[in-house]
Amino acid sequence: QSVLTQPPSASGTPGQRVTISCSGSASNIRANTVNWYQHLPGTAPKIIICRDDQRPSGVPGRFSGSKSDTSASLAISGLQSEDEGDYYCSTWDDSLNGWVFGGGTKLTVL
Amino acid sequence: QVQLVQSGAEVRKPGSSVRVSCKASGGTFDSYTINWVRQAPGQGLEWLGRFIPVFGTSQYAQNFEGRVTISADQSTHTFFMEMTSLRSDDTAIYFCARSGVGRTYWFDSWGQGALVTVSS
Numbered sequence: 001q002s003v004l005t006q007p008p009s010a011s012g013t014p015g016q017r018v019t020i021s022c023s024g025s026a027s028n029i030r031a032n033t034v035n036w037y038q039h040l041p042g043t044a045p046k047i048i049i050c051r052d053d054q055r056p057s058g059v060p061g062r063f064s065g066s067k068s069d070t071s072a073s074l075a076i077s078g079l080q081s082e083d084e085g086d087y088y089c090s091t092w093d094d095s096l097n098g099w100v101f102g103g104g105t106k107l108t109v110l
Numbered sequence: 111q112v113q114l115v116q117s118g119a120e121v122r123k124p125g126s127s128v129r130v131s132c133k134a135s136g137g138t139f140d141s142y143t144i145n146w147v148r149q150a151p152g153q154g155l156e157w158l159g160r161f162i163p164v165f166g167t168s169q170y171a172q173n174f175e176g177r178v179t180i181s182a183d184q185s186t187h188t189f190f191m192e193m194t195s196l197r198s199d200d201t202a203i204y205f206c207a208r209s210g211v212g213r214t215y216w217f218d219s220w221g222q223g224a225l226v227t228v229s230s
Contacts, residue, residue: 035217047217086154
């Protein structure tokens with residue numbers, strides 16, 4: 001059981017916009033910034049959104065993040081086939097005194 | 111260019127222990143932490159703990175306190191994760207990842223992962 005709650009799956013067709021939610025609590029999402037990772041098969045995870053809504057250098061503008069109270073969201077616009085993979089939200093939890101992850105959302109591009 | 115290179119795949123029997131290494135190069139690490147994250151088959155990512163070079167200390171996730179030891183040879187920028195009393199559900203890919211020291215940072219560089227298989 002993950003500390004952060006994500007939907008297990010999401011899907012969309014090429015060109016569509018997809019959003020993935022991440023629900024937490026006061027000790028994690030409300031208190032700290034949220035990061036999003038993309039994990040493609042056979043590779044190491046990659047940071048795509050940091051500090052709630054910041055895109056690291058090299059990440060396409062199609063990826064965006066937002067946060068409100070104890071929830072966060074990742075949006076992917078102009079969906080492409082290479083976006084297919086797993087997406088994880090993560091943040092620091094003040095009660096657990098450590099990093100926590102969501103259970104991951106498997107994105108399928110139809 | 112920061113690079114984290116991990117040791118290879120391991121096979122262990124239940125009840126035994128394993129040590130995975132992570133050698134860092136190409137960047138600064140004194141002001142960062144080296145974390146260990148695992149992914150079991152069909153499961154999500156799980157944080158095990160971290161080593162904080164500037165303090166020379168380790169910190170552990172509650173679920174792994176007492177069973178995982180994270181250490182470092184700072185002279186060679188090599189970091190280690192040792193897990194004892196292995197069970198079949200410890201079968202997973204173990205990643206090392208760098209992050210800043212504070213809570214507002216993120217895992218910006220990752221190792222390639224090391225598969226640990228626990229089987230009798």
